[in-house]
Amino acid sequence: MSDQSATPARIFTAALIVIGDEILSGRTHDKNIAQVATWLQVQGIRLKEVRVVADEEPAIIEAVNALRARNDYLFTTGGIGPTHDDITVDAIAAALGVAVEVHPEARAILEDYYTTRGGLTEARLRMARVPAGADLIPNRFTGAPGIRWGNIFIMAGVPSITAGMLEALTGTLEGGAPLLSETIGCWVGESEVADLLRQTEKSHEGCQIGSYPFWREGRTGANFVVRSTDADRLAACCAALSLGLEATGRAAVPGGI
Amino acid sequence: MSDQSATPARIFTAALIVIGDEILSGRTHDKNIAQVATWLQVQGIRLKEVRVVADEEPAIIEAVNALRARNDYLFTTGGIGPTHDDITVDAIAAALGVAVEVHPEARAILEDYYTTRGGLTEARLRMARVPAGADLIPNRFTGAPGIRWGNIFIMAGVPSITAGMLEALTGTLEGGAPLLSETIGCWVGESEVADLLRQTEKSHEGCQIGSYPFWREGRTGANFVVRSTDADRLAACCAALSLGLEATGRAAVPGGI
Structure with missing residues (x-):
């Protein structure tokens, strides 16, 4: 579901499904989120x-159908390689109720890529399989393309390849006003300024304040991240927050600590 | 839903909900997963x-109710601090249909902790709030405890504090047979051995093989992770896979590359 905000700018939303036993087992630390x-x-x-x-497959199908319906875009990472545990394409096709087919352009890309690398085997040809009706997302690293089907973007799990696919998509998706953010740091325990944070957020419509505490060099501090799609509102909220922090006798550090 | 496997050992399952705008904005890289x-x-x-x-709140409620029902355990991280954006306790109480109350022991812990740190303010007292009927999870770092309610474990978002709470829970939860794993590395493109992987997994019941390709030093390789709850089956599957890899003229590297 994409919200209509009170401001004219429409908010575009996305969801991400990270597919892979290796993340759930703790063996691989996810970098794609x-x-x-x-x-x-x-x-x-x-x-x-x-x-x-x-x-x-059931877990992937459930997640795909829940998230594609209520977001403008759905991204997936993982499970599009050549081996038996790569079941993302089949699961998404099942979720969509469409057949799996070999995409001719993907096949051509793989034939070309593997010409000097031992030829296009049956296993490698798996990487040309797409849910029927899909388009391709270029992959300049290893040949095997990503897949676009409607509002779903199916990408590789290896982060460097995912990065290449995202680069190929940069600027091609309709988006709303970017969410701007400014960070203000302060050597203060967040619990000491909880009221200030709440009141500052409340009195600045269209702004959100997140509070991220830390302990460094034996001292307690926090970074406060102010977010808004409106640059003026953001600046006003940051100014008010900085003043409020300084009223407690501490420095407000622009850019964070 | 907890599966009953074909083997006598029951499989215990868990889900995790990571709560926090800072992860979804990309500002903070999650370490808790x-x-x-x-x-x-x-x-x-x-x-x-x-x-x-x-x-x-609606997002947290939906996730909590979906996941607590079908897993033996549900863990959450994030959103239990003293500031206005810490809404995890309220959202989980709403999901459970119970009131939020100040836990007397949590209050005592916080009073003690803040005695030498400026006293227990209204904001800090927020960290003693729990869904009615909850128990506490000790936090030896910063006083404010985690919360256990039924099969739900509500933990901090700061990874070092989460680690302390996990340590406090170690050995206290009923679990099944641990999932054992062995890694075998090979300097081979995974697509070249896709058939071998599939067949080896198929002929070794109770074993799973994951394939994790990489590119290093200008060469293509992969680590194959074999998983099973049964040590003998795991050993047999690893032996068969190693033999199969060596039959292609390459070394199978125990422990992975």
Whole structure:
């Protein structure tokens, strides 16, 4: 579901499904959540939810159908390689109720890529399989393309390849006003300024304040991240917050600590 | 839903909800998924699904109610601090249909902790609020405890504090047979051995093989992770896979590359 905000700018939303037993077992530390989240910010699209699911068709189908319906865009990472545990394409096709077919352009890309690398085997040809009706997302690293089907973007799990696919998509998706953010740091325990944060957010419509505490060099501090799609509102909220922090006798550090 | 496997050992499952706008915006790179996943493996509990949701009550409620019903355990990280954006306790209480109350022991812990740190303010007292009927999870770092309610474990978002709460829970949860794993590396493109992987998995009941390709030093390789709850089956599957890899003229590297 994409919200209509009170301001004229429409908010575009996205969800991400990270597919892979290796993330759920703790063996591999996911890097795609942060990578996709950061990229979406720049596109002016808000990441609303992430799910990490196993290499199991029912789990993938459930997540795909839940998330594609209520977001403008759905991204997936993982499970599009040549081996038996790569079941993302089959699961998404099942979720969509369409057949799986070999995409002629993907086949041509793979034939070309593997000409000097031992030829296009049956296993490698798996990487040309797409849900019927799909388009391709270029992959300049390893040949095997990503897949676009409607509002679904099916990408590789290896972060460097995912990065290339995101780069290929940069600027091609309709997005709303980017969410702007400013960070203000302060050597203060967040609990000491909880009222200030709440009141500042409340009195600045269209702004959100997140509070991120830390302990460094034996001292307690926090970074306060102010977010808004409106630059003027953001600046006013940051100014008020800085004044409020300084009224407690501490320095407000622009850019954060 | 907890599966009953064909083997006598019951499989215990868990889900994790990571709560926080800062993860979805890409500002903070999540460390709790890998941390909780690794810890669960050691407890003999299988992580089935992770969701990352925003600091929004409806999103938290939906995820909590979906995941607590079909897993033996549900863990959450994030949103239990003293500031206005910390809404996890209220959202989970709403999901459970119970009131929020100040836990007397949590209050006492916080009073003690803040005695030498400026006293227990209204904001800090927020960290003693729990869904009615909850128990506490000790936090030896910063006083404010985690919360256990039924099969739900509500933990901090700061990874070092989460780690302390997990440590406090170690060995206290009923788990099944731990999932064992062995890694075999090989300097081979995974697509060249896709048939071998598929057939080896198929002929070794109770074993799963994951394939994780990489590119290093200008060469293509892969690590194959064989998983089973049965040590003998695991050993037999690894032996067969190693033989199969060596039959292609390459070395199978125990422990992975």
